[in-house]
Amino acid sequence: MTKSKNKLSTEQRSKFLLLGSIIALSIAFSPYLFYLYEIFPSGPVWENSLFTYKSLYYEDVMTAAWTYLGKITPLFLLLIWFFTCKHWWYHAILVPIIMYGFQLVVAFYEDVYLDTNLALDTDGLLYLAPFFIIILSLVYLIRIKIFDRIYGIDLSEIDETDVSVFSPISELDRREVKSFQEEEEYWEPTQEEYYTRL
Template sequence: MDKLKPKSKRKSESLSKTHNKNINVSSRAVVGSILGTIIASTPLLFSLHESVPAEKVWDTFLFTYDSLLWEDAQYAMWVLTGKFIPLLLLLIWFFTNRNWWYHALLVPIVMYIFQIVGTINGDTTHVDEFQLIYMLPIMALVIPSIYLIRAKMFNRLNEVNKTMQELEDEFMMKPKGVWGKVKQYF
């Protein structure tokens, strides 16, 4: 079929494929560089709370933040960054992980989201009290699905003459990009 096309057209298609591959490699390098920079700058991001004044009301040209029960905007931002940085690292790990068990990361991600919402709300007196009732539906979906994948892997391991690494590679998620992974869940 390829022989029926003119030689110049085959050459241009080959160049087009090479060009697309180069664009894909360079875009992956850019995304990897951005993610590496974010991960490396987490100590700087964590210390941003020190730029917040130690007052009850923090007034900026963009917004006004009232720390309510925290009574100190700097302390409230310290608590918030202490929850946001691990959430950011977990999200990066979740969207870049290609192992079969990466859905287990949803449990701590949702836990940190609940804690951040409680911190921002500020009306709650016990922010870090773990609200298991909200986590149960997520855990009820994630834990059995991980167990089923694991059971399926071991069934195949017993039936087929494959190594554990070959099975992990078979169940490994192929990179779809961040938007592809988000669309997978909704």
């Protein structure tokens, strides 16, 4: 039983080490990914045995490749970060991932179809706003759940305390202190009682 358990943990360690090595090599390879644009020809048409690519918007295949790889490289690194992040806020990484993905699609669409009338890149924030709102709402809800689990505070309790950002204590505590001070039988110990209680 212990041999199989040790073998299983050794296999898990090996898989973990292999995955970590692949991720580290991928990150180390990222500058080379960006500079791959230099292998593309300088000219409006790129012909190879598989397909023919014609750059309409940039009018230069190397410039188009530079633009695409300038979007793909950070997108690639952000995807690695998203899938390996163990923090509770990792959903917020989806915002730049969606932004780079959208920019890549727009750049490719404009270059292939030469349709600049859509103005996708200039109004990109309007198209991405619903995704940003959903993602930020999701991150905020996760934060509230974690806050509730760690501190055991319900949102209804926060509303009841009337906490103000300008006051060091809540309104409820201020009322209690004031009512205690206004009591008629406000007891003040004598000096002797005070020192005996210390």
